[in-house]
Amino acid sequence: MKSGFHLILSIALLLMNSCIDPLDLEIDDQAEMLVVDGLITNEPGPYTVRLSRSKPYDSYADNWSAVEMGATLILSDDKGNQETLTETAPGRYQTSVAGLQGQLGSTYTLSIRTKSGETYTSVPETLRPVPPIDSLYFEVRPQQVLNEEDVEVTIHVVDVLLDAPDPETEKNYYLWQWQSTFQVNTQPWDYTEKIRGVRVPRPKDCCEVCWVTGPTNSVNVQEDRLLNGGLLSRHVVTQIPVTEQAFGTKYHLEVKQLSLSEAAYDFWRILKAQIENGGSIQDPPPATIIGNITNTVTGERALGFFGASAVTRSSLVIRREELGVRIGPYVFPDDCRVITNSTTERPVFW
Structure with a gap:
């Protein structure tokens, strides 16, 4: 079963493709963009990152989103610690139970090397504190x-x-x-x-x-x-x-209740707007959802976001x-x- 975020992102991408006005992205009709869904928190792991590929809109009925298998993912912090994630299911990568754990104030980066040799890296995310729910x-x-x-x-x-x-x-x-x-x-x-x-x-x-x-x-x-x-x-x-x-x-x-960086907030805010406003012919064209993961060679942005959040429940x-x-x-x-x-x-x- 897909995570809540992965399902929400899929809906938003479908809405972007179904709008009358095209999204201002330089993507050809057959583009298959990397989709990343991952988060590290201050709660005990393991932490999960899901990888998939977006499909062209005309192939949605067959398999609109396909998992990305065989990739190498490395999670690292600003103190020199790092861990290579294990693919526990197709397209699902996890840290170990006793592996790297999120700490308040630390900064985290995700590096990805796909099976085909493409390399991606996330913008460093700092794990900020979050207040309790009163x-x-x-x-x-x-x-x-x-x-x-x-x-x-x-x-x-x-x-x-x-x-x-x-x-x-x-x-x-x-x-x-x-x-x-x-x-x-x-x-x-x-x-x-x-x-x-x-x-x-x-x-x-x-x-x-x-x-x-x-x-x-x-x-x-x-x-x-x-x-x-x-x-x-x-x-x-x-x-x-x-x-x-x-x-x-x-x-x-x-x-x-999770803390967000300003970049993560902007990502989620725009994604929320796409879901709530997309699909109607009276709606304005969707804004580009800018994630924080970039191809290190081409500069192409992946879809999705790798974040770091503190959590209270x-x-x-x-x-x-x-x-x-x-x-x-x-x-x-x-x-x-x-x-x-x-x-x-x-x-x-x-």
Whole structure:
């Protein structure tokens, strides 16, 4: 499964190719650009870097993005330490558990040599501190949406918010990521199959209870220009529609607050704009997403970003009865394991 960032980057690249106005990049129709997704933090490793190749838009339906195998990756810091990553799966490169670990104030560089002999290097990234999350909480609000019949209906949405102090001694840039987990209870004994146009009972023995995990599905960044030294208050981390599936029992959310360099913030900010504004004929042409990884011979920029971030975490549990809105039973007459990203293994925090 792709990481949240890799999926987000893929969506942004597709949107750039589907805009009416062309992106101002000197790329021929058959260009296959290196795509890099990697991050070192102050949390224990291993750290992962994913490499792939972007495909021309006209080949998207076949294999729009292909993993880049057989490369040599070296992660180094400004103190002379370095580690060669191991390819643990096609296009997935990792440090060892006991290998290089991110330290506050240290600067990190990623060097890449592809199987074909191309060499790339990242701009050095300094691992900057990040403040703790003071509080993580939620509010429920109604929202008007159009249903499948284009009729306006009212749904309820959970806004997940946080408060955090912002240090006043320097410019600060933030990125938020999160992972959700919720329990589903299904009815495999009611499973049916259509045979010659008739639904016939085909009860299944397993499974009734699963846990569904979802990764970060959007880009959430902010700078402290308007609150330097103050309190980052009521920042909306994510919004969760209230559904029978997600809130059958309770909903667990783990939020990570990451520090960014100014260059990393600019990258994520532009990527966010591409995703939110791309695709409409009324939209302006997309801006070039400038990463920090360059071919050392040709000067060509790779797509993506290798970053260094400090991380603080906080978790939130939202119980069905705390929402204050009526939620009907979740009806799914099938094995719960067929639901995307589901497992019968109970999470340790449940």
